[in-house]
Amino acid sequence: MIKPIGVICSPFKELDKMPIQPKSAVGELGKVVIDDEYAAGLQDLEGFSHIYLIYKFHQCRKTKLKVIPFMDVVERGVFATRAPVRPNHIGLSIVKLQEVRGNTLVIEGVDVLDGTPLLDVKPYVAKFDQVGLSRDGWVKAGEEEIVEKRSDSRFR
Numbered sequence: 001m002i003k004p005i006g007v008i009c010s011p012f013k014e015l016d017k018m019p020i021q022p023k024s025a026v027g028e029l030g031k032v033v034i035d036d037e038y039a040a041g042l043q044d045l046e047g048f049s050h051i052y053l054i055y056k057f058h059q060c061r062k063t064k065l066k067v068i069p070f071m072d073v074v075e076r077g078v079f080a081t082r083a084p085v086r087p088n089h090i091g092l093s094i095v096k097l098q099e100v101r102g103n104t105l106v107i108e109g110v111d112v113l114d115g116t117p118l119l120d121v122k123p124y125v126a127k128f129d130q131v132g133l134s135r136d137g138w139v140k141a142g143e144e145e146i147v148e149k150r151s152d153s154r155f156r
Helices: 036-042 143-148
Strands: 006-009 030-033 051-057 089-102 104-108 116-123
Touching: 006 143, 030 036, 051 104
Parallel strands: none
Antiparallel strands: 006 030, 006 116, 030 104, 051 089, 051 116, 089 104
């Protein structure tokens, strides 16, 4: 069983009207509080501009293999979406790391519910992670639509 290593704190207390991705959470500040027993693992993290947060969708109570995602009107396979109703309810966000304060990470671009259990933190390394040419599958939304899109009750 995977054990959380901390908690993500955000301004979002309700699922409705939350940003659906970090791109739609520009300027949204939050923090990640790492449990004391794991704090030593944060050494040298401050040199990175962005980090991956891997977390548990702790308010998700159901699993679906087909969903209508936020940016579409067509039913899609859950693994072709970022919907939280996946079998293991695991989420992933890339956020800007603003500061490391002891066992607390100050972040920008937080797109998760307050109190979300954190499973892991990894540094974003452009030399490893950035891809040149990619395909976005069924996602046709433009930058403006992505930035403005907010969650609703469809995945409760």
